[in-house]
Amino acid sequence: MSGAEPTFDTQWFRRVLGQYPTGVCVVTGMGEDGRPAGLVMGSFTSVSLDPPLVAFLPDKSSSSWPRIAPSGKFCINVLAGDQEDVCRRFASKAPDKFEGYNWRAGRTGSPVLEHVVAWIDCELEVIHETGDHWLVIGRVVELDVERNAPPLLFYQGGYGSFQPLSYVTEDEDLAGQMFYADRSRADMEAIALDTGMQVRALALVRDEIVLVASAGEAPADEPALIGTRVPALPPVGSTWLAHADEQQVAGWLRLADPADHDEHRARLVEVRERGWSVALVGPVYDELTALAVEARERGAENRLATRGREIIPTLPLDPLGYTLEDPAPLLELYAPVFAPDGHVALLLALSGFAPDASHADKQAALDRLLAGARAATEKVGGAPPA
Numbered sequence: 001m002s003g004a005e006p007t008f009d010t011q012w013f014r015r016v017l018g019q020y021p022t023g024v025c026v027v028t029g030m031g032e033d034g035r036p037a038g039l040v041m042g043s044f045t046s047v048s049l050d051p052p053l054v055a056f057l058p059d060k061s062s063s064s065w066p067r068i069a070p071s072g073k074f075c076i077n078v079l080a081g082d083q084e085d086v087c088r089r090f091a092s093k094a095p096d097k098f099e100g101y102n103w104r105a106g107r108t109g110s111p112v113l114e115h116v117v118a119w120i121d122c123e124l125e126v127i128h129e130t131g132d133h134w135l136v137i138g139r140v141v142e143l144d145v146e147r148n149a150p151p152l153l154f155y156q157g158g159y160g161s162f163q164p165l166s167y168v169t170e171d172e173d174l175a176g177q178m179f180y181a182d183r184s185r186a187d188m189e190a191i192a193l194d195t196g197m198q199v200r201a202l203a204l205v206r207d208e209i210v211l212v213a214s215a216g217e218a219p220a221d222e223p224a225l226i227g228t229r230v231p232a233l234p235p236v237g238s239t240w241l242a243h244a245d246e247q248q249v250a251g252w253l254r255l256a257d258p259a260d261h262d263e264h265r266a267r268l269v270e271v272r273e274r275g276w277s278v279a280l281v282g283p284v285y286d287e288l289t290a291l292a293v294e295a296r297e298r299g300a301e302n303r304l305a306t307r308g309r310e311i312i313p314t315l316p317l318d319p320l321g322y323t324l325e326d327p328a329p330l331l332e333l334y335a336p337v338f339a340p341d342g343h344v345a346l347l348l349a350l351s352g353f354a355p356d357a358s359h360a361d362k363q364a365a366l367d368r369l370l371a372g373a374r375a376a377t378e379k380v381g382g383a384p385p386a
């Protein structure tokens with residue numbers, strides 16, 4: 001290789017490169033002796049989305065990396081702002097860096113460290129030799145967000161964490177929906193009182209359904225659900241889309257299997273004509289709820305996104321041709337509260353049906369729910385469809 005002689009020394013190189021901040025992760029793996037190995041890595045980066053590749057650069061003088069490499073697997077553990085001690089531990093030359101520290105084996109068998117922000121479990125794709133380092137590229141086999149915490153950062157030789165300059169709320173749309181929920185509160189309480197059941201307000205915020213308010217007593221064993229989100233994948237969201245324009249419907253349908261588009265469109269027509277929606281009892285709801293709670297509490301959105309994609313299309317939501325005479329046990333009934341522009345502002349969900357509720361009981365509950373939703377529509381200055 002040719003090139004001009006450098007005009008700087010290594011100290012200067014470090015000094016200038018130190019102006020660039022990095023995140024901090026620990027690369028972990030299993031040694032051939034069956035013991036875990038790990039070292040701190042600032043040079044981690046994502047490389048490719050399809051196929052999913054990541055990379056990092058271990059120093060040729062590292063003693064830990066040669067223990068991990070032969071296994072052909074490793075896990076990237078992204079450290080949190082409060083894990084400086086973990087960073088020091090894994091940047092040391094201690095003979096057993098894992099002593100007294102909890103970890104579990106990930107899918108590849110590589111250690112996932114306790115309390116990290118996220119982990120990315122990989123198989124070794126290729127190693128290139130480059131200067132005094134190796135360039136290691138890994139293929140991601142599994143990854144998840146473990147904890148809702150800011151990351152540890154390394155900058156100019158010191159540690160810190162991340163604080164946004166301006167708090168850009170992701171939920172501008174949510175503020176508007178909260179207004180509708182607030183205005184609907186009295187009607188929600190009245191429905192809950194009259195029926196002895198639970199009423200929840202659901203908002204569509206971009207492509208997710210968010211639970212924004214609740215009235216009436218929840219079952220004692222139910223987790224706190226306010227703030228949980230579920231992706232609006234068809235059939236979820238049908239009540240909103242039944243009153244939306246074609247462009248929005250097309251965007252929603254793009255999330256579904258094309259083979260199911262006709263059925264989803266037929267469902268939207270039925271929901272619009274009927275003026276309400278229904279969810280029947282089904283086992284996947286429990287799993288979906290558990291995933292949504294986990295995602296909100298731990299920031300573990302990946303499992304919700306991946307597993308949700310599989311189970312949401314199977315939800316017994318607005319089955320075609322449904323009438324209240326259907327004996328299948330009811331999970332929830334939904335009635336729309338309309339916004340001034342004629343779109344659905346909120347959905348009021350009524351839950352707590354007895355498994356053997358009679359047709360008359362269901363009808364009475366539905367009538368009360370619809371009357372409450374009409375009253376709430378008036379309070380928000382909404383325009384119900386003509």
Ligand SMILES: Cc1cc2nc3c(=O)[nH]c(=O)nc-3n(C[C@H](O)[C@H](O)[C@H](O)COP(=O)(O)O)c2cc1C
Pocket residue numbers: 024038039040041042043044057058059060061062063064065087090091092093154
């Ligand atoms: C913030 C930070 C970033 C680091 N980044 C790297 C890196 O990208 N590559 C590397 O080889 N070592 C890096 N190190 C140093 C290694 O973690 C350290 O040399 C290693 O743990 C030595 O132990 P070993 O001999 O067990 O591998 C970094 C250390 C710190 C504190």
